[in-house]
Amino acid sequence: MTNKSALGLGLIITAVYTLGLGADLIIYIGYAFVLIGLLILLLEAIKE
Incomplete structure (x- = not known):
């Protein structure tokens, strides 16, 4: 985890x-788990 x-x-x-x-x-x-999932997707997008 970063x-x-x-x-x-x-x-x-x-x-x-x-x-x-x-x-x-x-x-x-x-909702928190959904937000965590979205956060991970967002972080992956930022890394690229």
Whole structure:
């Protein structure tokens, strides 16, 4: 894992916690995984 992806992951996790914990946490985790996937694609595009 690169520093950029680690930073992005940290920002996503922070955003998830900021949005609020509770019954919707699983939904936010789902969104987080989608965002992580998009982040990885974006990083791959930047590298090229």
